[in-house]
Amino acid sequence: xxxxxxxxxxxxxxxxxxxxxxxxxxxxxxxxxxxxxxxxxxxxxxxxxxxxxxxxxxxxxxxxxxxxxxxxxxxxxxxxxxxxxxxxxxxxxxxxxxxxxxxxxxxxxxxxx
Amino acid sequence: xxxxxxxxxxxxxxxxxxxxxxxxxxxxxxxxxxxxxxxxxxxxxxxxxxxxxxxxxxxxxxxxxxxxxxxxxxxxxxxxxxxxxxxxxxxxxxxxxxxxxxxxxxxxxxxxxxxx
Numbered sequence: 128x129x130x131x132x133x134x135x136x137x138x139x140x141x142x143x144x145x146x147x148x149x150x151x152x153x154x155x156x157x158x159x160x161x162x163x164x165x166x167x168x169x170x171x172x173x174x175x176x177x178x179x180x181x182x183x184x185x186x187x188x189x190x191x192x193x194x195x196x197x198x199x200x201x202x203x204x205x206x207x208x209x210x211x212x213x214x215x216x217x218x219x220x221x222x223x224x225x226x227x228x229x230x231x232x233x234x235x236x237x238x239x240x
Numbered sequence: 241x242x243x244x245x246x247x248x249x250x251x252x253x254x255x256x257x258x259x260x261x262x263x264x265x266x267x268x269x270x271x272x273x274x275x276x277x278x279x280x281x282x283x284x285x286x287x288x289x290x291x292x293x294x295x296x297x298x299x300x301x302x303x304x305x306x307x308x309x310x311x312x313x314x315x316x317x318x319x320x321x322x323x324x325x326x327x328x329x330x331x332x333x334x335x336x337x338x339x340x341x342x343x344x345x346x347x348x349x350x351x352x353x354x355x356x
Contacts, residue, residue, distance in 0.1 A: 163347070168249075170243070171333075171347035176344070221339050227273060227285045227339060228339065229285070
């Protein structure tokens with residue numbers, strides 16, 4: 128069985144500060160890992176994905192995530208937050224016997240001026 | 241850029257009523273999904289649909305739920321007799337291929353269902 132835990136339902140950072148959104152996963156098979164972002168009144172948009180090619184994955188809008196098997200983590204980072212990054216971020220795992228994604232609860236990111 | 245569209249964006253219904261949530265997946269996609277998110281909880285998988293039949297469903301997807309692709313473009317989720325606990329955001333998604341990690345699922349903006 129697969130599962131995802133996102134630590135922190137709400138993270139607040141100042142503009143220009145480092146963004147760190149945490150995601151830990153559990154999977155009995157080699158996982159595929161994803162980060163999705165949802166801006167207000169919009170759908171879920173793929174930020175980046177890990178598919179075993181490289182442990183450090185770069186996504187859109189300056190975000191990146193590092194797959195750490197020993198820590199079963201896939202934390203999302205961005206060196207410098209921008210006001211436009213304010214959104215809800217979802218970590219998801221796939222690759223199990225079911226062809227679907229297992230999501231975390233989401234982390235709402237607020238960016239203060 | 242192609243996108244998944246869902247209508248309505250917000251639906252309010254009385255308990256016990258039937259609702260149909262509508263989705264138009266991306267036109268050349270073959271796999272379709274419904275997910276839901278109860279406020280403050282995880283986004284949960286409901287069902288996947290391929291080749292005009294359900295390919296997988298979760299335990300949430302009981303007899304009160306059904307899906308249909310009535311006309312080759314729309315993909316609908318029907319809830320026969322709504323309960324208060326069905327209040328949630330419902331996301332439709334589609335993908336070109338089976339979700340094996342090399343394929344991206346594209347999501348709609350969601351329909352917020354409120355059962356009163």
